[in-house]
Amino acid sequence: MSTRSRPKAVRAMCIDCMGDGANVNTPSLIRECSVERCPLRPVRPYIDGRGRRPLEPAIRAMCFHCAGENADPGPKLRVRDCPRQSCPLHPVRPWQGITGRRRDETTEAAVSQHP
Numbered sequence: 001m002s003t004r005s006r007p008k009a010v011r012a013m014c015i016d017c018m019g020d021g022a023n024v025n026t027p028s029l030i031r032e033c034s035v036e037r038c039p040l041r042p043v044r045p046y047i048d049g050r051g052r053r054p055l056e057p058a059i060r061a062m063c064f065h066c067a068g069e070n071a072d073p074g075p076k077l078r079v080r081d082c083p084r085q086s087c088p089l090h091p092v093r094p095w096q097g098i099t100g101r102r103r104d105e106t107t108e109a110a111v112s113q114h115p
Contacts, residue, residue: 005092006055011045012088013062039065060094077101 014030017038027046035041039061042053066087067078076095084090 006059007045009088009092010040010043010055010059013040014044016088038062056094059089059092062089063093063095 011030014033015026017035018026018029018033030044031046033041033044040058043055043058063079063082064075066084067075067082076098077100079093080095080098080100082090082093
């Protein structure tokens with residue numbers, strides 16, 4: 001997915017979070033979002049441009065949060081190998097190009113090393 005699709009992905013994620021579907025009141029619901037700790041809140045659509053931040057760091061933070069910040073073998077690999085293909089952010093998630101073992105391979109290797 002191109003960088004032009006990031007705004008659409010963030011909008012879709014907000015709609016999913018609101019559980020609103022295709023309601024005509026979606027813009028007002030997203031504008032009035034009360035989830036203060038959401039990493040996407042500062043970049044949500046339908047707010048004025050003042051104080052908006054770049055999308056990429058917000059998407060990275062959301063994926064990082066969802067994958068588990070303190071997880072082994074590390075959140076970057078967990079985000080890269082994210083199994084939630086239905087997530088609107090899945091096509092634009094960060095770290096898709098990093099190399100390393102798949103998460104399940106790392107776990108299997110660690111388990112096989114223990115007697």
